[in-house]
Amino acid sequence: GQQVMQIPQYQHVQEGEDFTTYCNSSTTLSNIQWYKQRPGGHPVFLIQLVKSGEVKKQKRLTFQFGEAKKNSSLHITATQTTDVGTYFCAGSRGNEKLTFGTGTRLTIIP
């Protein structure tokens, strides 16, 4: 079945540094979504990408979908303490249900 891997599993950064998490699928995806889960909380939808090579920005967050639609990345510029949490990608093919990645847990060192 479809597998979605994320790296790194953990990332510790100094406040103000940049952060990137990468998502790789074993198969070509129709779309990819990103979610954020704060410690002790539930996943919250951030964005969906559907086009090959698509780039979307939300303030300090930049999301990319690869040309082959098999990988994606989330980049956070100048991290803040509010960015703490686990970031998940989730992909689907056609009418199949979402497959979530393993997540990247971001810790900020003040």
Add this chain to the structure above:
Amino acid sequence: NAGVTQTPKFQVLKTGQSMTLQCAQDMNHNSMYWYRQDPGMGLRLIYYSASEGTTDKGEVPNGYNVSRLNKREFSLRLESAAPSQTSVYFCASSDRYEQYFGPGTRLTVT
């Protein structure tokens, strides 16, 4: 507008006991989902319901049953709990593509 609600928030079961996790949404969404979240494994789909009256297996359905009671409610039942079912369970709903998650149920089976 409460979104997605789940009960209970915490539960401890002994091996072999049964219980039902309740989920309700007030957003008039057609699709509902049950996931489990284990450390390092991301979110794995247990069962989903594309519409009232239909249910389908996800990635890890063994040991679980579900009921889509009406459009609002989707329950998850453990008939005979096992320690391997210790996890955090999330219910989610969606209309188009974005999934809205409940606060989760933390279940421990001893």
